Amino acid sequence: MAKDTGLTVEQATGSEADPAPARFLPAFVWRASRDGSIIYANPWAYRYLGALPDAVIGLNWRTFVHEKDVAAVLDAVRQTKDGPLLRNADVRLLRADGEFRWHTLHLQATRDQHGNIADTVGVAIDIHESRYAWALYEANERRLRAAFQAARMGGWEWNMKTHMVHMTAELAKIYALPEGVESATIEELSEHVVPEDREVYHRKLDEFLRRRAPFELDYRLKEELGPCRWLRMRGHPEYDAEGRLVRVYGVSFDISEQRIREEQLSQAQSAIEARSLRLRAAMQAAKLRIVTLDLSDWTLSRESAGDRHRIARMPYQVALCRVHADDRAALDRYVRRLVDGEAPRANFEFRIQHARREQWVSGSALLQRDDTGKPLRLIGSILDITARKRLELMLRESSRRKDEFLAMLAHELRNPLAPMRTAIALLQKSAQPDAREPDLLGLMQRQAEHMTRIVDDLLEVSRITQGRIALKHEPILVVTAVYHAVESVASLVEGRAQQIHVEVPDATSWICADATRMSQILVNILNNASKYTPEGGSIRITAQADAEWVSIVVADTGSGVSPELLPHIFDLFSQGERTLDRSEGGLGIGLSLVKKLVEMHDGRISVRSPGPGKGTSVTVDLPRLHHHERHSAAILSPLDAPRDASVRHILIVDDNRDAADSLAMLCETEDHVTRVAYSSAEALEAAQVFKPDVALLDIGLPGMDGYELAGALRAVCKAPLLLIAITGYGQAEDRIRAQAAGFDLHFVKPVNVESLLKSLSVRAS
Numbered sequence: 029m030a031k032d033t034g035l036t037v038e039q040a041t042g043s044e045a046d047p048a049p050a051r052f053l054p055a056f057v058w059r060a061s062r063d064g065s066i067i068y069a070n071p072w073a074y075r076y077l078g079a080l081p082d083a084v085i086g087l088n089w090r091t092f093v094h095e096k097d098v099a100a101v102l103d104a105v106r107q108t109k110d111g112p113l114l115r116n117a118d119v120r121l122l123r124a125d126g127e128f129r130w131h132t133l134h135l136q137a138t139r140d141q142h143g144n145i146a147d148t149v150g151v152a153i154d155i156h157e158s159r160y161a162w163a164l165y166e167a168n169e170r171r172l173r174a175a176f177q178a179a180r181m182g183g184w185e186w187n188m189k190t191h192m193v194h195m196t197a198e199l200a201k202i203y204a205l206p207e208g209v210e211s212a213t214i215e216e217l218s219e220h221v222v223p224e225d226r227e228v229y230h231r232k233l234d235e236f237l238r239r240r241a242p243f244e245l246d247y248r249l250k251e252e253l254g255p256c257r258w259l260r261m262r263g264h265p266e267y268d269a270e271g272r273l274v275r276v277y278g279v280s281f282d283i284s285e286q287r288i289r290e291e292q293l294s295q296a297q298s299a300i301e302a303r304s305l306r307l308r309a310a311m312q313a314a315k316l317r318i319v320t321l322d323l324s325d326w327t328l329s330r331e332s333a334g335d336r337h338r339i340a341r342m343p344y345q346v347a348l349c350r351v352h353a354d355d356r357a358a359l360d361r362y363v364r365r366l367v368d369g370e371a372p373r374a375n376f377e378f379r380i381q382h383a384r385r386e387q388w389v390s391g392s393a394l395l396q397r398d399d400t401g402k403p404l405r406l407i408g409s410i411l412d413i414t415a416r417k418r419l420e421l422m423l424r425e426s427s428r429r430k431d432e433f434l435a436m437l438a439h440e441l442r443n444p445l446a447p448m449r450t451a452i453a454l455l456q457k458s459a460q461p462d463a464r465e466p467d468l469l470g471l472m473q474r475q476a477e478h479m480t481r482i483v484d485d486l487l488e489v490s491r492i493t494q495g496r497i498a499l500k501h502e503p504i505l506v507v508t509a510v511y512h513a514v515e516s517v518a519s520l521v522e523g524r525a526q527q528i529h530v531e532v533p534d535a536t537s538w539i540c541a542d543a544t545r546m547s548q549i550l551v552n553i554l555n556n557a558s559k560y561t562p563e564g565g566s567i568r569i570t571a572q573a574d575a576e577w578v579s580i581v582v583a584d585t586g587s588g589v590s591p592e593l594l595p596h597i598f599d600l601f602s603q604g605e606r607t608l609d610r611s612e613g614g615l616g617i618g619l620s621l622v623k624k625l626v627e628m629h630d631g632r633i634s635v636r637s638p639g640p641g642k643g644t645s646v647t648v649d650l651p652r653l654h655h656h657e658r659h660s661a662a663i664l665s666p667l668d669a670p671r672d673a674s675v676r677h678i679l680i681v682d683d684n685r686d687a688a689d690s691l692a693m694l695c696e697t698e699d700h701v702t703r704v705a706y707s708s709a710e711a712l713e714a715a716q717v718f719k720p721d722v723a724l725l726d727i728g729l730p731g732m733d734g735y736e737l738a739g740a741l742r743a744v745c746k747a748p749l750l751l752i753a754i755t756g757y758g759q760a761e762d763r764i765r766a767q768a769a770g771f772d773l774h775f776v777k778p779v780n781v782e783s784l785l786k787s788l789s790v791r792a793s
Contacts, residue, residue, distance in 0.1 A: 056121060056131065056152035062145060064088045078124025089150070094120035094128050104135050105148060118159075121152055129156040181281035186214060188273050193217055199280060202259070203249070222248045237265055237273060246283065258287040319391075321406040323367065352379035352386065366395050367403055377413070388417040499542040499628055503653055506537040506571050506578055513550035514569065520558050527566040537573040538653040545625050552618050553582045553646050560644065561586035578652045583645040589637035597635050598623040626650070676700045676788060679720035681711040681737065682754070683729055691724060691754075691779075698785055708732035708740075715744045722788065727755035727766070735769040742770055752787075754779060 056076055059068040066087050074081060077092060090098055097119035104115035115135045120128035131152035140146040182199020186192075194211045203220055205212065221229050229247045236243035245261045263278030318331040326344040351359055355378035362376050380387040393408030510532055521528050539546075550569075557567045565585045572579050589597060598619050619635070626633045631650040637643065678695050682688035683706055692702040703718045705711035708729050715723075723741055727734035738751050752773045753766045766774045773787055 053151075055154070057150070058089065059147055059149050060089050061147050064090060067147065076121070076123055092122045094122070096120075101133065101135070104133070105137060105145070118155070119152070129154060130159045131155060181279050183277075183279050185275060185277040187275055191215070202257075202280065202282060220249050222250050236263070237276070240265060240267065257282060257284045259283065316412075317410045319393075319408050319410055321363070321408075323403050323405055350380055352381050355379050363393075363406065366393055366406055369395065369403075386414075387412065388414045499545060501540050501542060503538050504541050504543060504546060506534075506539060506573070506580070507532045509539075509541075509546050509550060510569060510571055510580065513547060513554055516547070516551045517554045517558060520555065521567065524558060524561070524565075525563045526558060526561055529566065529568045531568070531570040534571075534573050537571070537578050539578050539629075539650045540653045541629050541650065545629070549622050549625050549648065550580070550582075552622050553648070556618055557582050557584040557586065557644070557646075560584065573652055576652055577649045580648045580650075581645055583643065585643045588640045588642045588644055589635065590640050594635065594637060598633075676722050677718060677720045678702045678722040678724060678788075679705065679711060679715060679718060679741075680724045681705045681708070681729065681734075682724075682726040683707060684726070687726075687777075694781060694785075695788075698788070700788070708737045711737060712740055712744060715741055719745065719747065720749065721747060722750045722752065724752050724754050725771075727753055727762075735765065738769045738771055752784075 051070055053070060054072055055070075056073045057070040058066050058073055061067055066085055066089060069077075069081070069084050074084060077084060089101075093101060097117075100117045100119055104117040107115050117133045117135065119131060119133050121131050122128055132155050134151045134153070136149045137145045138147055138149070182196050182202050184193050184195040184199055187194070191214050192211050193214055195209075197207075197210075200207075200209045203217065218226065218230070225247050229245070232245055233243075236245065242262070242264045245263075247259055247261070249257045249259060259280050260283045261278060261280045263276050265276045266274050268274050320329045320331075321327075321344060322329070327341055328344050328347045329341045348356060348360060359376065359378045375390055375392050377388065377390045380389060389410045390413045391408050391410040393406050395406055396404050398404050510530060514528060514530055518528075554567065554569070561567060561584045567582065567584045569580070569582050571581075623633050626648055629650055631648060633649070634647050636645050636647070676695075678692075678700050680688050680692050680695070680702055681704075682691070685706060688704045688706060692704050695702050700722075703714050703720065705714050708731055711723075711725075723738075725734040725737055725741075729737065732740070734753060734755070738753075741751070742749060750773075751771045752775060753771045754775050754777065755762065755766075756777045763774050775784060
């Protein structure tokens, strides 16, 4: 363990008073006379001793050598008397701080002319740290060997190049190898494994080594070596830079007693595990937890269904603080009544307040007592009923909205019926026509249209909810969509003395949408804005576009939306506050319908309001359409087509005589010539003589329906014939079927009179 300085003692000291090699040598160098007095020391020695040269020269070397090591120095000097002049000894030298440190002392004696020892040169190399480390290593080795022996554990190292296994004496003893054996081949040790385990042993070992990770393997030794013994091998493979397996080292130890105990307990453990598994599965399926309140210290423990070893403990008061504030006192009373021996109701319900959510639970508990009757603990089960509670609340809310909606629907439907009934009564009482008839007829027309809109909204939301609406997408110029929507509500806005402002800075923005549905979206929003804005208020509609989106904003100065209603503004049958005269509020269908239509166009809609009385703004965002070629804007409202003064011959077929006769009178007001038929057979007979160029056909005719009649009329009338379906069926499949039957136009009852007459004029031209 001595440090090699590269110099001999003679080279280190030389014969000069202050030799250069010794001056720079990092070692303790001195020369002593025959009587042991120091006659020279190098600078390193002065620093080590912490003394000046004057204080060192003349000292005896015994002064800084440990008293127990003096004999070793003298013995080394004596051995130079008749033999070589150089000897080594390990000694402890006193340092300036009072600590003795181990050094290897190289001693060389010089002789006088008579051959006697004249003086002695010493070079001491510090080996204190290495000697301490070696002593520590040896102590650890002794402890490790003792631990291996106590645990019946043997260490080993496989050399994969030589296939040799180097082992400790304890491992050789476990394998019943002869005393003194320190190594064997891998194959020789494998032969000690029982034959029925050998194939599995090699297969698993190869598999572990391919994983390039530490491994563990259990196997049995052959019975002829003694009683059947189980060994557990734990190994760690090492690989070189090229990834080749170089060695494997590890330990093997006897686990026979452990395996015997495991086999004895395996039937009982299997039953316990199976029962626990069934219990955990039931708890997990039911989201059930077991809670225990220890009454000795009022500590609550909770066992989770997912992990039987996961038990959370907390003081009762801490757990109680997690209960919703509204339920805390009632739950505490329930618990304390149980502790007092009372028997409250079987089950209890309360809410647990989490950071971001609220959890509803239901449970029951029993009191457990000791042999003397003293209460020990409460054991309860808690079931998560959050989903059920939410469903209950949703059903209650849905039921409330349904009741409100039905009441509102009854009122809204009675609103147009009442004036219509009054107008009819007035007309019936009037023996002679008077000046009030136009007003009464106008009133009836307005109320009928109002009822039609209510029914249309109900049908629309039903069709959209069931996914029975197909959009017909086409390029639409945004400015056209906005202005046509404004035109549609102009009369309503004027009637309420309101101001409407339109801002569309970019007149070249396009969207791809269904023209009819786009009109429905904007007109519905504008109608709402006018309805909830008082007389004299203002409405502003703006449209702006960026690279991806077109945003249409309708803002009003109306009654606004309360913070409570705002999150539910798009819910079906959700209405704002209504007065008794229903001047505000509605069925709660409009915005829900609008939202569904916007989403069908891959758009989004939002409503903002600072609060009641502060107005509302509705924003509709739709994907912008980018086209390099020009498009003509789609028409969103009927064209003001030039009327043709020519007389049309119109055949009207309907088994409802009132409907057929009133429609004929309407057409005759436009100077058209009409012929009415109340059955398909009558219609075919009349067509041969009347020779119509337009036919208005009811679809639901008895016998031959309107679809069959259309084909028959085409065959009878040689001249071009405009076929118009008049029906109560307005679904998409009804329109497709009418088109397939040869109809040119399709109108749903009650017919929009203005649109019908205008279509006749356009087609007639």
